[in-house]
Amino acid sequence: MLELNLVNLFYNRIHALKDVSLTVGEGELVALIGANGAGKSSTLRAISGMHPIKSGAITFEGQNLSQVPGHLIIDLGIAHCPEGRQVFGRLSVKENLELGAFRRRDKAALKQDEEWVYTLFPLLADRNAQAAGTLSGGEQQMLAIARALMSRPRLLLFDEPSLGLAPLIVEQIFKVIKEIKDQGRTVLLVEQNAYQALHISDRAYVLETGMVKLSGTPQELLANEEVKRAYLGG
Known part of the structure; x- marks a missing residue:
C-alpha cells in the first residue's frame, strides 16, 4: 500500500532523513521506533505532505505522493494523527x-x-x-x-500517541489502535514506547539518526540484544 524508496528530507541544512526505504502492506500495523531525533516524525510528515522531500519517492497505492499537494493527500485515504494532539x-x-x-x-x-x-x-x-x-x-x-x-482513512499515521500519558490511558490507547487495525485499516505507528509498539505491530523498523538501522518482526527485534539495550531497558 505504501512505499518509501531512498527518501531524503532536509530542514534547512539538517539532513533529517537519509535514504529511508520502507514498506507498509495493506492491513498491516507497522511500527517505527527510535530515539528522539531519529527521523520518525519526519517520516510521517513526508508521507502526509507536511514537509517536501529532497529526493527519493513516496508512493501510496501506486500514486506518487510528491506530486500531490499536502491538503489533498487526505482525499487519497491517508490521515495523520499528529504528535502533541493539536486539537482545536x-x-x-x-x-x-x-x-x-x-x-x-x-x-x-x-x-x-x-x-x-x-x-x-x-x-x-x-x-x-x-x-x-x-x-x-x-x-x-x-x-x-x-x-x-x-x-x-485507509492508512492512519500515528505520531507518539502515548506521549505524556498515564499508564492506564496508554494501555487504552494501544488497545484502540489494535482494534482499528483489526477492523481492516492500515497503520503506521511512530512510538517511543518500543515495548508497547512491538507488542501490537506486525513488523517494525528501527530508525537511528535519520536512517533505517534495523527491521523485522516484533519477535526478531524483541530478541535483538542491540534493540533491548537501546530501547527496551535491558
Missing part, C-alpha cells in the same frame, strides 16, 4: 470531529462514523459539547484519534 481547543469535541471530516459529503455515513468513534471512546460522547481545550491530555489524545478516523 476553543471548539467542542463534536466540532473537532466535524473538522476531521471536512472533505466528506456523505452525511449518512458520517453519522455512522461519528457513532462508531463514540463506541471506541465513550467518554467523548459524554463530552461532545465540551470545549476540547478543557479535556485532559488523555482525553485530547482520544479526540485526536477519533478526529483522524472521521476522514474514513
Whole structure:
C-alpha cells in the first residue's frame, strides 16, 4: 500500500532523513521506533505532505505522493494523527470531529462514523459539547484519534500517541489502535514506547539518526540484544 524508496528530507541544512526505504502492506500495523531525533516524525510528515522531500519517492497505492499537494493527500485515504494532539481547543469535541471530516459529503455515513468513534471512546460522547481545550491530555489524545478516523482513512499515521500519558490511558490507547487495525485499516505507528509498539505491530523498523538501522518482526527485534539495550531497558 505504501512505499518509501531512498527518501531524503532536509530542514534547512539538517539532513533529517537519509535514504529511508520502507514498506507498509495493506492491513498491516507497522511500527517505527527510535530515539528522539531519529527521523520518525519526519517520516510521517513526508508521507502526509507536511514537509517536501529532497529526493527519493513516496508512493501510496501506486500514486506518487510528491506530486500531490499536502491538503489533498487526505482525499487519497491517508490521515495523520499528529504528535502533541493539536486539537482545536476553543471548539467542542463534536466540532473537532466535524473538522476531521471536512472533505466528506456523505452525511449518512458520517453519522455512522461519528457513532462508531463514540463506541471506541465513550467518554467523548459524554463530552461532545465540551470545549476540547478543557479535556485532559488523555482525553485530547482520544479526540485526536477519533478526529483522524472521521476522514474514513485507509492508512492512519500515528505520531507518539502515548506521549505524556498515564499508564492506564496508554494501555487504552494501544488497545484502540489494535482494534482499528483489526477492523481492516492500515497503520503506521511512530512510538517511543518500543515495548508497547512491538507488542501490537506486525513488523517494525528501527530508525537511528535519520536512517533505517534495523527491521523485522516484533519477535526478531524483541530478541535483538542491540534493540533491548537501546530501547527496551535491558
